Amino acid sequence: MSMFQGLSAFPITPADASGRLDTAALARLLKHIEESGADSIGLLGSTGAYAFLTREERRRAVETAMGTVGGKIPVMVGVGAIRTSDAVDLARDAKAAGADGLLLAPVSYTPLFDDEVFEHFAAVADAGQLPLCIYNNPGTTKFT
Template sequence: MDSIGLLGSTGTYVYLTRAERRRALEATIEEVAGKVPILVGIGALRTDEAVRLAQDAKAAGAAAGLLAPVSYTPLTEDEVFEHFVTVAGEGGLPLCIYDNPGTTHFRFSSSLIGRLSRVPGIAALKGPAPEAQAVPAQLAALRGVVPDGFSLGYSGDWNAVETLIAGADAWYSVVAGLFPEAGMAIVRATGRGDAAEARRLNARLEPLWTLFKDFSSLRVMYASADLLGLCRAAPPRPILPLPDTARQRVAAVLEALDLI
């Protein structure tokens, strides 16, 4: 793996206390220190809390922070800009912008991304992957507003392969958290310019992408971790585990893909 993304949305960061987040980070650092860089979610409702989470992450040895504009009251672009500037300046940790409108209900405009990309300490973007036909134009538009060396990466596993083929710098993958070989096979194929193989590998995972769309990747990954025997954790309430019928679908797909 090139890096580990800890306490992202699939890591349920927003539901965890500061102490729980610190414990998760310390456990991860203990296992992988010096092997791969760790990007850790530091999003919080309040700016001062996000600053403290960034400071915790830096002190523990994280390489960067993943910051989403978590909110209850809808935020303006100026509010989000100031939030990021403060966390970048006071947290002391390089930041990746986390554009996840499905959960935050805030979408970054290209102009806001351009403004933030020039703030010292803000180094990357994790954004939702668009549909395949829209990828080249969107990626080109973003390249036009950020400085050279600013990393542009995508999440949304079922569309991510096209972003890598188009030249995105990173795939912030959900599936690779439990099935790293499947994720890295796609990354390696795109890295050597074999778009056909990358698309073939991606198409093979279509049954899993369907589960993600039907039940949410979070719930499917919790069920998968249980089916793999890695842990027996239930998602944090009010999120409920998948019902038995859905869990049986997950098990059947994992078996058919030789992932279990």
């Protein structure tokens, strides 16, 4: 089954008491999702609080996911960022860690035009060289 079909679980990103990424808790959570029969995992989506994580924390989350469930269940990784260059870097990190696909919303503080969103998606897709799921979340992004 394609990662873009069926039930995709979008987990939280666990943190320790200091607010840092808890990779052991993340691994347990992802294993539970995989064993529960989900068709794919959407890592670092809105419920994963991606916007509050550093690039390094996001890289470690993806590496944890791929080391735990890689090859057992497709993992698409949220690479959203306000700056296209940051999203490109995140897409490359996801690809290097072995992600199966990318998840991207048009994130911006100011309203975006269609051509700006298209160019953002195109640049990230080109850099990541993975299937790209466009994350349609107008309640958050204010883009339709």
